[in-house]
Amino acid sequence: MNDDAKPFYKHHVFFCMNEREGKDARQSCGKCGAEKAQKHAKKRIKELGLNGEGKVRINQSGCLDRCEEGPVLVVYPEGTWYTYVDTADIDDIIDTHLVGGQVVERLKI
Numbered sequence: 361m362n363d364d365a366k367p368f369y370k371h372h373v374f375f376c377m378n379e380r381e382g383k384d385a386r387q388s389c390g391k392c393g394a395e396k397a398q399k400h401a402k403k404r405i406k407e408l409g410l411n412g413e414g415k416v417r418i419n420q421s422g423c424l425d426r427c428e429e430g431p432v433l434v435v436y437p438e439g440t441w442y443t444y445v446d447t448a449d450i451d452d453i454i455d456t457h458l459v460g461g462q463v464v465e466r467l468k469i
């Protein structure tokens with residue numbers, strides 16, 4: 361493997377989509393708006409023309425094991441973890457981090 365190889369995506373974003381059922385179930389991102397947030401991010405990245413090789417990829421993931429801090433997403437290759445409340449927070453992560461290259465400190469976990 362060539363260590364100098366560029367990552368295929370500049371930013372690869374994983375939204376935890378795990379959803380636990382049952383009234384005694386642990387908190388899960390899927391019960392805290394993950395689907396709406398992930399869909400919003402995917403749509404907005406496409407609208408901005410930021411999707412594709414060398415740019416941004418928005419993916420779904422299973423449980424990332426930070427459930428109590430959720431809903432969570434993680435941005436690679438930086439390994440920056442965020443939580444969010446609504447789509448305005450997702451827009452902030454897109455505009456500030458994915459476009460601007462700065463960490464959104466208020467949402468970082």
Ligand code: FES
Pocket residue numbers: 376377378379387388389390422423424425426427430431432
């Ligand atoms: S359910 Fe999302 S991190 Fe576990």
